[in-house]
Amino acid sequence: MSDMSSFVAAAALIADPARGLILTALLDGRALPAGELAYAAGITAQTASSHLAKLLDGGLLAVETEGRHRYYRLAGGHVAEALERLSGIHAAGPVRRRALGRQGRELRFCRCCYDHLAGQVGVAVTRGLQERGYLEPAPEKRFAVTPAGRAWFAGIGLDVDAVRPTRRGLARQCLDWTERSHHLAGPLGVELLHVLCARGWLRRRPASRAVEVTPRGRAELQQHLGVEESSPLAA
Structure with missing residues (x-):
């Protein structure tokens, strides 16, 4: 896969709102089970399973198995850094924003x-x-x-x-x-x-x-x- 096609694939994975919420939930470095990630993203367990599989295949997540349980985490600090940097990109000029909760x-x-x-x-x-x-x-x-x-x-x-x-x-x-x-x-x-x-x-x-x-x-x-x-x- 070329550098550009790899970039496009990663961007497409991150762009989905549910997958974005899953990735955000893992930004503190913890490993979480699929159920907690489904709750964080506001989706069903079945939908979360599909998203997690895509994130694993795309190299954004890693999984650790303990007995019958599987725990997901970001694939590394490079993924966290990319997410943090993307979060800082805003449109130029004044932008109306809601007050922070x-x-x-x-x-x-x-x-x-x-x-x-x-x-x-x-x-x-x-x-x-x-x-x-x-x-x-x-x-x-x-x-x-x-x-x-x-x-x-x-x-x-x-x-x-x-x-x-x-x-x-x-x-x-x-x-x-x-x-x-x-x-x-x-x-x-x-x-x-x-x-x-x-x-x-x-x-x-x-x-x-x-x-x-x-x-x-x-x-x-x-x-x-x-x-x-x-x-x-x-x-």
Whole structure:
């Protein structure tokens, strides 16, 4: 299959509204059974089965079998990145938009982008890391970790040297589709989210991409990185 025909096939799969909802439900990196994905997409189990088969064949999903149960997840971070980038494409010029509901405000404030931190908090954390000289922009949309950055990450329990980079590097710049700025992705971004949750600064919500910033987390993020954004939910 040529690059162009592969692009067209993937675009056609994503363009279907039900399949789009299925893919969106998996953006937080979890693996979900067909029943939950059918519910998320508002379709029957039989219809979901057909859509899941097409997404598997198209390379957008992977499946894991546990006993009699099958769990579906995105085929990888490259699929999540593509979906996030597509979500940020809008028509030029002024566009009338509905006001965000509670769930939309939660996701914009702080969420998972597949397996790393995104939203207003994710962008603010990344900005703080750069302003303090812990991260520096690098070629090919990457971040370089400075010696001061390695020391800071070690101070919160993250050994940068123990994180295995992928072929795309250790730390990657990911364009946040709601904030139009970059947040930290790649293996370092994955480990940072894990550590911040383990330290009780953040809390991932079950069955949601939304991430909560705990009271302790607000204080620590402000002290360490100057993150002062208040939750839009407080308004």
